[in-house]
Amino acid sequence: MSMTSAAFPWENGRPPHLPCGTGDIAENVLTPGDPDRVRLLADMLEEVTDFGRKREFAVITGIYEGQRLTICSTGIGGPSTEIALVELAMLGAKRVVRIGGMSSLVAEYAPGSFVAVDRALGDTGTARTYRAVGGEAKASSRIVAGLVGAATELGLTCRPGVVASTDSYYFGQDRRYRPVDDGQDLSANFIGRFQAEGAIGVEMESEITMTVGGAIGLETGCLLGVHGNRATDSWLDDYEATQRNLLRIAGRLFSSTEWELRG
Ligand SMILES: O=P(O)(O)O[C@H]1O[C@H](CO)[C@@H](O)[C@H]1O
Numbered sequence: 001m002s003m004t005s006a007a008f009p010w011e012n013g014r015p016p017h018l019p020c021g022t023g024d025i026a027e028n029v030l031t032p033g034d035p036d037r038v039r040l041l042a043d044m045l046e047e048v049t050d051f052g053r054k055r056e057f058a059v060i061t062g063i064y065e066g067q068r069l070t071i072c073s074t075g076i077g078g079p080s081t082e083i084a085l086v087e088l089a090m091l092g093a094k095r096v097v098r099i100g101g102m103s104s105l106v107a108e109y110a111p112g113s114f115v116a117v118d119r120a121l122g123d124t125g126t127a128r129t130y131r132a133v134g135g136e137a138k139a140s141s142r143i144v145a146g147l148v149g150a151a152t153e154l155g156l157t158c159r160p161g162v163v164a165s166t167d168s169y170y171f172g173q174d175r176r177y178r179p180v181d182d183g184q185d186l187s188a189n190f191i192g193r194f195q196a197e198g199a200i201g202v203e204m205e206s207e208i209t210m211t212v213g214g215a216i217g218l219e220t221g222c223l224l225g226v227h228g229n230r231a232t233d234s235w236l237d238d239y240e241a242t243q244r245n246l247l248r249i250a251g252r253l254f255s256s257t258e259w260e261l262r263g
C-alpha cells in the first residue's frame, strides 16, 4: 500500500486534482468554468500541450501571440475554483484571468458584449473563508485597464463593472427551482438586491477568483461575456463566438508590448 501526506497530498510535484505537474503551467493563466471550453479554445493557440482532464479540470498550455499561456477550467462555483487556483499558483502561475459567462442585470449590456470586472459583490462560502486570510474581491487595476484596452484594439466593446457572485444558479438567481411551475416563492428577490447594490451582472466565480487569488498572491481579474440579460429576459443560444473573443481579449492583454507582465 503506497501512502502520502494527507495534509499535503502532492506526489512527485503533481497535485491531487489538476492533471499536470512541475513546468507545465505558464505564468499567465485563463480560467473558464467549463472544461469543454478549454478544448474549444485549443485551436487558437500554437504549440499546444494538452494535459488532459481530471474531474472538472481540463488543462492546456500553448503560445498565444508569442506568449506562453495556460488555460485551465475551474468547474462551477467556489470549491473547485479554489482548488484550481491554489494548485495553479503552486505550479508557477502568477496571473489568472477568469474568462466566463454572466447574465447582465441592466438592459444596455446586451448578450455578446463584455465586462472587465473591477469588483465583485457576494458572500459565497469559499470567498468568506479566504477573507479571513486577507483576500478581497477586487481585480488588479492594470488587468482591468488592460482588458478594456485590448478589447478596444480588437474592435470589441468591454466595459469595467461590478458583478455579483452567488453559490446558487436557480433559487439564488431568482429562477424557478421545482420541476412544476407552481407559483414558487421567488420573493427573496436576489436579482433586485444585486441591482440595488450596483451590480451590472451575475455569475458564480468572480468573487472567489479575486478573493482566493488575492490571499494566495496571484494577480487576478475576470473578463465576462454576456450570455444572458435578466433585464430584457434574452439568452444567447450560441456562445462560441463570445468564448473565442474572451480568449482574444485576455490573450491580447498578456501579449501587449505595453504591458510588462510576460511569462
Ligand atoms: O461561463 P462559466 O465560466 O461556466 O460561468 C457561468 O456559467 C455557469 C453557470 O451555468 C457558472 O459557472 C457561471 O459563473
Ligand SMILES: O=c1cc[nH]c(=O)[nH]1
Pocket (backbone or CB within 6 Å): 101, 102, 103, 169, 173, 202, 203, 204, 227, 228
Ligand atoms: O444567468 C447566468 C449566466 C451565466 N452564469 C450564471 O451564473 N448565471
